[in-house]
Each structure stands twice: as C-alpha cells, then as structure tokens.
Amino acid sequence: MIKEKSAHRITQLFRKKNEDSKIMSLFLTAGYPDLESTVDLILGFEQNGTDMIELGMPFSDPLADGPTIQYSSNKAIESGITMDGIFEMVRGVRKQSEIPIILMGYVNPVMRYGVEDFCKEASDAGVDGLIIPDLPVEESGILEEKADHYELPIIYLVAPNTSDERMRLIDEKSEGFVYCVSVTGVTGARDGEEVSKSVARFIERVKQNITKNSTMVGFGIKSHEDAEKIARDMDGFIVGSALIETIRSNYPDEGWMDEVFAFVRGLKYGNN
Numbered sequence: 367m368i369k370e371k372s373a374h375r376i377t378q379l380f381r382k383k384n385e386d387s388k389i390m391s392l393f394l395t396a397g398y399p400d401l402e403s404t405v406d407l408i409l410g411f412e413q414n415g416t417d418m419i420e421l422g423m424p425f426s427d428p429l430a431d432g433p434t435i436q437y438s439s440n441k442a443i444e445s446g447i448t449m450d451g452i453f454e455m456v457r458g459v460r461k462q463s464e465i466p467i468i469l470m471g472y473v474n475p476v477m478r479y480g481v482e483d484f485c486k487e488a489s490d491a492g493v494d495g496l497i498i499p500d501l502p503v504e505e506s507g508i509l510e511e512k513a514d515h516y517e518l519p520i521i522y523l524v525a526p527n528t529s530d531e532r533m534r535l536i537d538e539k540s541e542g543f544v545y546c547v548s549v550t551g552v553t554g555a556r557d558g559e560e561v562s563k564s565v566a567r568f569i570e571r572v573k574q575n576i577t578k579n580s581t582m583v584g585f586g587i588k589s590h591e592d593a594e595k596i597a598r599d600m601d602g603f604i605v606g607s608a609l610i611e612t613i614r615s616n617y618p619d620e621g622w623m624d625e626v627f628a629f630v631r632g633l634k635y636g637n638n
C-alpha cells in the first residue's frame with residue numbers, strides 16, 4: 367500500500383508529467399566514479415533534465431548486470447562504498463533536492479544488512495522506492511512487509527519472457543510504476559535498431575496488461591533517438607550503461623562532470 371510520505375515523490379512525478387515529454391530516469395552506481403562525486407552528479411543530473419534517479423547498490427555478484435555496470439560496481443566497491451555510505455549520500459541529496467530516488471540492488475546485501483534495518487534506514491534517509499531484480503514477486507513476502515511498514519514501494523520488473531498473467535500480477539502488486547525491461551538478458555547499451563524491433567510486441571503486451579501503474583522502459587537505450595523510439599508508448603525511460611560509459615570515458619579529466627551533464631541534456635532533449 368502506498369502511503370503519503372515516501373511514495374509521494376514518485377506519485378507526484380507521474381501525476382505532474384505532461385503529455386508530450388517522457389520521464390527520464392538515470393541509473394548511477396553509488397560511489398562511482400568516486401565516493402565524493404555521487405551527490406554532485408545526482409544534483410547536476412536533476413539540473414540537466416533528469417526526473418528520477420536509480421541509485422545502484424554495488425554488489426560483487428550482480429547476475430542481471432552487463433559488463434559496464436559490473437565495472438562501475440567493482441570500482442565503487444574498491445573505493446570503499448558501504449550501505450551506510452549510500453544512505454549518507456541519499457541524505458546529502460535530500461538536503462538540496464526532492465528528486466525521486468530509487469535504490470536498486472540485490473537481495474543478498476539487503477538480507478545481510480537486515481531487512482528491517484535496511485528499510486528503516488532507507489526510508490529515514492529519503493529513499494522513495496526499491497528495485498530488487500533478483501527478488502521474484504512470488505517471494506517478495508520477506509521484504510514486502512517491512513518495506514510497506516516503512517512506506518517504501520517495491521518496483522517490479524517485467525520482461526519479454528514475462529507471461530500476460532504474471533504481468534497482471536505484477537501490476538496488481540506494484541505501486542507507482544512498473545519497470546519494463548526491453549530485452550531478455552543483461553543490462554547494457556545495444557544497437558537501438560535491434561531493440562526497437564523486438565520490443566514492439568512486448569510493448570503491446572505491456573499496454574494490455576499493465577493498466578494500473580505507469581510504465582518505464584529500460585535496457586539498451588543510449589541516445590535521445592533510442593528513447594523516442596522505444597519509449598513512445600511508455601511514460602518514460604531509464605538509461606544506465608550509456609551514462610556510466612560517458613563517465614568512464616571522461617573521468618577524471620578536467621571538466622569531466624560538464625561533459626557528463628552535456629550528455630544527460632542530450633539524452634533528454636536531443637542534440638539540436
């Protein structure tokens with residue numbers, strides 16, 4: 367059940383969305399490229415057109431992550447990121463911004479931290495929702511009760527291999543939006559042409575079965591043009607790997623953040 371406090375940033379976002387622009391959510395690994403930059407990056411993303419943040423909790427065994435996100439996770443782990451460090455980052459953002467922040471991570475570190483403590487800390491810090499890709503909706507009971515208590519909606523994923531019936535179950539269980547994974551497989555920038563073809567049938571099924579929640583599409587989007595094609599019938603889109611690649615190829619050169627923000631503006635508005 368969504369309650370007033372934490373879920374309201376997500377609900378508000380979709381409520382105030384206007385017809386002709388898409389919600390843009392960016393995925394960033396917490397602590398990448400270094401511990402100091404995460405807060406400034408998030409604030410800069412917001413100033414450059416980003417509507418929502420998915421903050422990745424680095425994990426050594428990330429089964430759905432492609433090579434780019436694995437690379438950023440490893441770097442963040444090397445730089446000494448901790449769960450408490452991530453909550454601290456969220457607090458840092460919350461001092462200056464109301465941008466919706468979703469924590470994305472695997473179930474193992476959450477269990478290790480303690481489900482209740484994790485939900486409490488996340489909620490206190492100002493997190494608005496959770497994405498746990500290796501937690502199937504059928505087994506979400508362990509987390510759901512605590513997440514619910516601390517007013518943290520769990521956002522579930524659907525993919526092309528998700529049946530119609532399961533899509534409907536996920537729609538029923540979700541609050542806010544459903545994450546539509548455009549292709550089966552791991553994260554990572556792909557050929558846009560290829561994605562938009564195979565995705566058409568999937569989007570059709572999403573439209574038929576996900577009726578209660580807003581829809582965000584992710585996996586393989588690397589440009590404004592990709593987003594326009596793939597997210598045409600969705601409320602918004604998510605970019606991860608292409609953003610991390612842009613950070614990777616500019617950091618730590620002088621002015622690297624400005625290059626990254628220019629890329630972010632291009633994603634949202636196009637380059638002309």
Ligand SMILES: O=P(O)(O)OC[C@@H](O)[C@@H](O)c1c[nH]c2ccccc12
Nearest residue numbers: 393430499553554585586605606607
């Ligand atoms: O990297 P891409 O292809 O732009 O896709 C976003 C994705 O990386 C991000 O949302 C994400 C990171 N780790 C995940 C694990 C499962 C699902 C999604 C994710």
